[in-house]
Amino acid sequence: MAEILDLFERKRHLTAKKGFESWSRRFRIPFDDNTSIRQLDNSLVKYLIRGEDDSTLALYDLIMAIRGLGPGHRFHSLESESKMSVTDVTLFLLDLLRFEAMYRLGWLDDYPFLSTPLLDLVQEFADRFAAARHQCPSLTPSHPKYSQYLAAFEGDRNSFIRRLIPDAIQKFYAEG
Numbered sequence: 001m002a003e004i005l006d007l008f009e010r011k012r013h014l015t016a017k018k019g020f021e022s023w024s025r026r027f028r029i030p031f032d033d034n035t036s037i038r039q040l041d042n043s044l045v046k047y048l049i050r051g052e053d054d055s056t057l058a059l060y061d062l063i064m065a066i067r068g069l070g071p072g073h074r075f076h077s078l079e080s081e082s083k084m085s086v087t088d089v090t091l092f093l094l095d096l097l098r099f100e101a102m103y104r105l106g107w108l109d110d111y112p113f114l115s116t117p118l119l120d121l122v123q124e125f126a127d128r129f130a131a132a133r134h135q136c137p138s139l140t141p142s143h144p145k146y147s148q149y150l151a152a153f154e155g156d157r158n159s160f161i162r163r164l165i166p167d168a169i170q171k172f173y174a175e176g
Contacts (some may be wrong), residue, residue, distance in 0.1 A: 003100060003173065013033050016031070019119060022061040030159045046173060049097050057072045057075075058088065059093055060075045062122065086087070092130075092133045096111075096113055101168055101169065102172075110137065112128060126175075139160070139161060148160070
């Protein structure tokens with residue numbers, strides 16, 4: 001049994017090494033199989049939350065390498081099913097990165113997926129995380145719009161949080 005666990009851990013470590021290879025070169029910081037969004041420094045979070053072509057490519061690089069689909073610049077040549085899957089995970093990670101920025105600003109309560117290893121978020125997306133991709137953490141009582149948040153129908157609160165994202169990105173850039 002110990003040999004099977006050791007084999008699993010070695011495979012996990014090698015997948016992470018391959019998955020984070022482009023990020024290690026690009027960002028010049030170490031990553032491993034336990035690296036979570038919570039552990040990323042502010043400068044990297046700032047870069048990734050923009051959702052622009054270069055930051056999206058960085059997310060494609062990570063996701064596609066972990067899944068053995070090649071480098072991110074080959075995204076547009078993927079089969080439709082793979083392309084949709086990579087897009088779903090990219091949008092999920094982008095949301096989580098933005099929630100992390102909002103958490104660091106003190107706007108949102110903690111969210112368990114922010115401490116989940118990136119490797120797991122990518123590899124286990126369909127099985128563990130896809131159902132939660134539209135959920136959001138709660139707004140903190142210290143946020144100036146908290147009373148409006150509480151007054152919103154519970155079903156509208158996720159949209160309320162998402163409407164705060166542009167302001168959060170701007171403030172996160174200004175503060176850090």
